Every structure is written in structure tokens, then in C-alpha cells.
Amino acid sequence: MFSFCTDPSTLETAQWFACYLTTGKHQLFYWSFLTVLALLAITAPTALAFGFGGAIAARSNIPPVAWFGKGYIAIVRGVPDIAFFLFFVIALDQGFEWLRHQMLCPDWSEPIRQGNDFLVCPSAKLPLSNAPQWIHEVYGFFLAVLTFAIVFGAFAANVLFGAMRAIPRGQLEAAESYGMTPRQTFWRIIVPQMWVYALPGLSNLWMVLIKATPLLFLLGVEDIVYWARELGGTALERFSDYPHPDWRLWYFLALLIFYLAFTRVSEAVLRRINARLTRGQATIGGT
Amino acid sequence: MTCWETVQAYAFRSIGYGERLLPREDFTLCQHFTLIGSGMIWNVYFGVLALLAGFFLANAVALAKASRHAWVSKPADWFILIFRGSPLFIQFFLAYFLFLELKQAGYLPWLTSAWAGALIVLFLNTAAYSAEIFYGAYQSVPRGEIEAADAYGMTGWKRFRRIIWPTQMRLAWPAYTNEAIFLFHATALVFFSGFPASRQQGDALYYANYFADKTFNPFVPYPILAFYFILLTLVVIGLFGLANRRLNRHLPVVPKIRYRPQILR
Numbered sequence: 001m002f003s004f005c006t007d008p009s010t011l012e013t014a015q016w017f018a019c020y021l022t023t024g025k026h027q028l029f030y031w032s033f034l035t036v037l038a039l040l041a042i043t044a045p046t047a048l049a050f051g052f053g054g055a056i057a058a059r060s061n062i063p064p065v066a067w068f069g070k071g072y073i074a075i076v077r078g079v080p081d082i083a084f085f086l087f088f089v090i091a092l093d094q095g096f097e098w099l100r101h102q103m104l105c106p107d108w109s110e111p112i113r114q115g116n117d118f119l120v121c122p123s124a125k126l127p128l129s130n131a132p133q134w135i136h137e138v139y140g141f142f143l144a145v146l147t148f149a150i151v152f153g154a155f156a157a158n159v160l161f162g163a164m165r166a167i168p169r170g171q172l173e174a175a176e177s178y179g180m181t182p183r184q185t186f187w188r189i190i191v192p193q194m195w196v197y198a199l200p201g202l203s204n205l206w207m208v209l210i211k212a213t214p215l216l217f218l219l220g221v222e223d224i225v226y227w228a229r230e231l232g233g234t235a236l237e238r239f240s241d242y243p244h245p246d247w248r249l250w251y252f253l254a255l256l257i258f259y260l261a262f263t264r265v266s267e268a269v270l271r272r273i274n275a276r277l278t279r280g281q282a283t284i285g286g287t
Numbered sequence: 288m289t290c291w292e293t294v295q296a297y298a299f300r301s302i303g304y305g306e307r308l309l310p311r312e313d314f315t316l317c318q319h320f321t322l323i324g325s326g327m328i329w330n331v332y333f334g335v336l337a338l339l340a341g342f343f344l345a346n347a348v349a350l351a352k353a354s355r356h357a358w359v360s361k362p363a364d365w366f367i368l369i370f371r372g373s374p375l376f377i378q379f380f381l382a383y384f385l386f387l388e389l390k391q392a393g394y395l396p397w398l399t400s401a402w403a404g405a406l407i408v409l410f411l412n413t414a415a416y417s418a419e420i421f422y423g424a425y426q427s428v429p430r431g432e433i434e435a436a437d438a439y440g441m442t443g444w445k446r447f448r449r450i451i452w453p454t455q456m457r458l459a460w461p462a463y464t465n466e467a468i469f470l471f472h473a474t475a476l477v478f479f480s481g482f483p484a485s486r487q488q489g490d491a492l493y494y495a496n497y498f499a500d501k502t503f504n505p506f507v508p509y510p511i512l513a514f515y516f517i518l519l520t521l522v523v524i525g526l527f528g529l530a531n532r533r534l535n536r537h538l539p540v541v542p543k544i545r546y547r548p549q550i551l552r
Contacts, residue, residue, distance in 0.1 A: 079513040080472035082479065086496060087509040094505075211374040218479055225380070232384075249384040256373050256381055263372040 009241075020242045029227035033258070036213045036223055039145060044209065046149035048202075051156025058161050073158045081151055082215065088147040089219050097126050137222070144219040152209055159201030164190055166197040196277045203270040210262055214255075228255055290317040301325040301488050309487055314502055322498075323511050326491035327519070332402075333490075334471040334519075337409035341470075344410070345417035346452075352422045363418070370415030375408075375473055376480050382408045383481025401482035409477075413470045420466060424459035425451070457534045464527040468520055475516075491515055 004011065005019035020026070057069025097120045101108065105121035127135045167190050175185040217225035232248030288296075296306040298321055310318050351363035370378065382405075386398035398404045428451055436450040475492040478484045484493055491512055498508035 079516050080475040080492070082475050083492060083495070083509055083512050083516070086492070086499070087505045090499060090503070090505040211376075214374045214376040217376075225376070228380075246384070246387070249381065249388055252377060252381040252384060255377050256369075259373040259377060260369065264368075 016242070020244075023242065025227070025231060028222075029224070029231055032222060032224045032227050035141070035221065036216065039141070039148065039213060039216060040209065042145050043148040043152065044206065046145065047152035047156050047205075047209070050149050050153025051158075051160050054153060054157025055160035055164060058157065059164065069157070069161075073154055073161065081212070082218070084151050085147055085215055085218060088150060089143050092143055092146060093126065100126065140220050144216055144221050147219065148209070148212070152205065152212075155205055155208075156202065159198050159205060160194065162201065163194040163198035167193055199270075199274055199277060203274070206266060206270065207263055210266060211259065224255055224258075228252055290315075293317045294321050297321045298325055299328070301328050301490070301494070303486065303488055307486075309497065311501070314498060316507070319498055319508055319511050322494045323491050323508065324515060326489055326494045327515050329401075329477070329488075329490035330471060330474040330519070333406055333409055333474040333477060334467075336406055337413050337474075338467055338470055340410045341413035341417055344414035345421055348414060348418035349421035349425055352418065353425050367415045367419055367422075370412050371419060375412055375476060378408050378412060379405065379476065379480035379482065399482075400485065401477055405477045405482045409470065409473065412473070413466065416466050416470075417463060420459050420462045421455060423462075424455045427458055428454045453534070460527070460531050460534055464524065464531070467527060468523050471519055471523060472516065 004015060005022075011019060054069050054072045057065050058073060060066045060069065101120035108121045127139045171189055171193070172185060175189045180188065214223070214225050216223040228251035229248060232246065232251035234246045235243050293315070294317070297310075297318065299305050300309070300322060302325075309322070348363045348366060351359050352367065354360045354363075383399065386395070386404050390396045390399050398407070432450055432454060433446070436446045441449065475490065478489040478493040479496075487497075489497075495508040495512040499505045502508075
């Protein structure tokens with residue numbers, strides 16, 4: 001990075017750290033913070049969309065659809081989510097490969113599950129075995145996003161379902177007396193108004209989502225936890241230009257501070273949004 | 288091996304009794320159930336102890352937070368902020384490496400093993416979450432009850448113990464029940480963060496993951512894990528419901544506890 005970094009063993013402390021903290025691996029570490037932010041930026045709207053769909057399904061008048069929606073909401077109850085994360089990543093991966101296998105290799109005669117192995121035909125592998133490394137990484141990230149969206153979508157569905165029912169009955173009656181169809185009532189009365197009821201729950205969910213991002217590490221994505229372990233571990237003189245003892249404690253302290261700051265900022269922003277949304281509402285909070 | 292032999296061999300595998308080697312091939316459903324159930328011992332151990340100890344610390348922290356003196360309330364604020372504002376996952380890692388440093392410096396080497404180190408993290412974590420709940424309940428104790436206590440001439444500790452605290456617990460109980468459930472769910476994180484499992488003695492998720500890795504089939508072990516956790520959740524709801532009934536026994540209608548999942552922390 002800097003011109004004086006050519007021979008790290010001769011450097012003063014301040015310069016040594018300037019060089020150490022700007023090595024190629026550290027830059028990957030800094031980029032991985034963006035991975036986390038990208039995950040949040042993609043997952044939050046996706047989960048909200050899943051949640052919206054789930055809530056609509058749960059409200060449906062058609063029993064099977066309502067069962068599906070309610071089942072989706074209920075499925076996350078009672079089980080630790082980390083189990084869902086571990087489960088969905090394998091299950092989704094196998095599901096995709098199985099679908100591709102059915103489409104691409106219809107004449108494949110051998111069973112897919114052979115004892116302890118899951119074998120699909122080579123052209124159905126995801127990603128293809130000859131694909132470059134970045135495709136593998138993007139695919140892993142995509143699976144992670146989908147898993148997060150499924151799990152958090154169920155929680156968002158729970159919140160939105162409650163918010164839709166919290167709309168005062170009189171509003172719906174007024175809509176009916178104007179001759180609105182149920183569909184019109186839903187899109188013109190319920191959807192615009194439900195957000196203020198949903199906001200406390202969704203804020204809570206956002207905080208939980210932030211705090212769930214370290215689980216990316218378990219899903220095999222090279223995120224901040226991965227790099228903190230990698231970079232913090234003891235670096236021996238033989239393998240590294242910057243030998244140092246076990247510094248993982250300090251790396252994780254930095255992650256802790258990052259998360260604390262992030263949740264603090266989110267809290268402040270959400271409080272402002274809440275104040276903005278409650279303005280003009282006929283509730284205690286609104287003026 | 289019959290199923291009963293499997294149970295004998297692996298029922299206490301997670302705490303080091305029975306067969307030393309885990310099954311390696313030809314996994315049966317019985318093995319799944321036995322080993323994952325054996326791992327649940329650890330989940331219950333962490334959950335129960337952290338909850339019991341955390342209850343007392345949480346009460347103290349909630350009172351400290353409500354204190355008028357800044358030098359008492361500020362540390363409580365910070366304690367709650369740090370443990371509620373950061374992921375439990377990171378807290379586990381941080382604690383593990385902290386204990387590792389301590390061990391290398393020659394202090395308290397047993398803290399690096401999960402049974403002690405992870406328990407301490409879970410204890411502090413649940414104390415912070417519960418303290419926030421208890422603090423909120425403390426704030427909503429009706430003013431009239433305190434005035435009544437004053438009218439009877441109760442002050443200080445007596446007023447707190449006889450009037451404020453029972454009402455505070457009563458108000459906090461539904462939220463505290465949910466906290467207890469999520470604490471049990473959080474115990475599943477223990478062996479997936481810093482703390483390593485020694486001699487393959489892990490919790491339920493550890494074994495479920497072991498089977499899923501070996502068979503490459505997630506559709507058997509994880510539903511079994513889910514089954515056990517739903518069972519555990521029902522037990523927790525039942526026990527806390529009993530406590531709830533007792534706390535509200537003077538009321539004509541006992542308020543029901545609504546189970547509202549909050550997931551992860």
C-alpha cells in the first residue's frame with residue numbers, strides 16, 4: 001500500500017500498523033463489511049416481500065392457501081432459527097440440483113440418493129464443477145440471501161398479518177359503504193395504513209436481522225467473522241511478513257463495536273421514521 | 288444393534304458416558320433420535336442454569352437502571368446496551384478468545400471449556416435482556432399501589448419486597464416467558480461459535496449437524512431436532528404458565544401468556 005512497506009521487519013510501530021492494516025487480506029476484510037451490508041440491503045426487501053405474500057396467503061378465503069400462509073408463519077415457531085439456517089442451505093441446494101436434474105437429464109437411470117451420497121448428473125450440478133471461483137461465491141451468497149429471506153419472511157408475515165388486523169373496523173366498514181370491493185379495500189385502505197401498526201414489529205425485526213448477519217459465517221460465506229478469525233489468528237514469522245501473536249480477541253472486539261454502532265444508528269433512524277409515520281394519526285403517539 | 292442397545296450406548300454420549308465412537312455408517316432413525324436427544328442434555332443444562340442465575344442479576348440490573356443516581360444507572364444502561372446491541376454469536380467468540388488469553392496468562396483455565404465459558408456468556412446475555420423487561424415492568428407498576436403502601440407506612444425494602452416486586456414480576460412474566468424460550472433456542476448456538484466441543488460431546492444441534500454432514504440428508508436430523516425443541520418449548524411454556532397462575536392468583540381472571548417468538552439475538 002505505502003511505499004515504505006517493502007520491508008516490514010524494519011518498521012516503527014506506527015508505520016508497521018499502517019502497513020499491516022492495509023495488506024491485501026485486510027482489504028478483503030474491509031470489503032466483507034460491504035458483504036454484510038449488501039446482505040442486509042437485499043434481504044430486508046426480499047423478506048418483506050415474502051412476509052407480504054405470507055400475510056396475504058394467511059388472510060385468504062381459500063382454505064389451502066390460508067393453511068399454507070399460516071403454516072409458513074407457524075413453521076418458524078418453537079425451533080431455533082440457527083437450525084433453519086443450517087437446514088435450508090442444504091435443502092435449497094439439493095432442491096435446485098434435483099429440479100435441474102429432472103429437467104436436464106431425463107434419461108438418468110441411477111437413483112439420486114445412493115446411501116450417504118446425493119448424486120445428480122454432472123450437467124445438473126450447481127454451480128457447474130468447471131465454473132470459476134466467483135460463481136461459487138455468488139451462488140453461496142445467493143443461497144444465504146434466500147435462506148435469510150425465507151426465515152425472516154415468516155416473521156415479517158407474522159407482523160404484517162397482525163398489522164392488517166389492527167386497522168380499525170370502522171375504516172373497513174366505511175370502505176364497504178362506499179361500495180369498494182374487498183380487493184379495493186385491501187389496496188386502498190388496509191395497505192397504506194398498516195405500516196404504522198407494523199412499524200414497531202418491523203423495527204424489532206430489523207434489529208434482529210442485523211444481529212443475525214454473523215450467521216453468514218455458518219452458511220459458508222466469507223464474511224467479517226471469517227476474516228476476523230483468519231486475520232486474527234497467530235501469524236508465524238515463516239508464513240507472514242507481519243508476524244503477530246493471537247489477536248482474535250481484538251478483531252472480535254472491533255466487530256462488537258461495529259455491531260453496537262450499527263444497532264445504535266438504526267435505532268435512532270427508526271425512531272425518526274416512527275415519529276414521521278405517526279404524525280396525523282389518531283393515536284397517542286400522533287399529534 | 289437393536290434400538291434399546293443404541294439407547295444404552297448413546298443416551299449419555301453427550302456427557303461422556305457410553306460408546307466412545309459415534310456411529311459412522313448405516314445410520315438408523317433410532318441413532319438419530321438417541322444422539323440428538325442426548326445432546327439436548329446440554330441445551331437444558333445451559334438454559335436452566337443461565338436462566339436461574341440470570342433472573343437474580345436481571346432484577347439487580349433493572350433496579351440499578353431505575354436508580355436516580357447516575358453512577359448506578361449508567362453502568363446498568365451500558366451493560367444492557369452492550370449485550371442487547373450486539374449479536375450473541377459475536378459475544379461467544381469474543382468471550383472465548385478473552386478466556387483463551389486469560390488461560391495463556393495462567394488464570395482460570397477452565398473458562399475456555401463450553402460448560403463454564405458459554406454458560407457465563409448466556410447468563411450475562413439473558414440477564415441483560417431480562418433486565419430490560421423487568422425495568423419496563425418496574426416503570427409500569429401502578430402509582431396507586433405505591434401510594435397504598437405509603438399509606439400503610441411501608442417504606443424502603445419492605446415496600447419493594449411486598450408491593451412493588453410482586454407486581455413487577457406479574458407484569459413482566461409474559462415477556463419473560465418469551466425470553467426464557469429464546470434463551471433455550473440460543474443455547475443451540477454454543478457449539479457453533481467459539482467454544483469447541485471436546486471429544487465430540489456437543490449439544491443437540493451439534494449432533495444433528497453431524498448426521499446431516501455424514502448423510503448429506505438434512506431432512507431427517509433437523510426435523511428431529513425441531514421435534515425436541517418444540518417439546519422443550521412446550522415444557523417451558525407449561526412451567527412458566529404455572530408460575531404465572533401463582534403470580535396472578537389474586538385476580539379473578541388470570542391473564543394468558545401469549546407466545547410471541549422473537550428469534551435470535
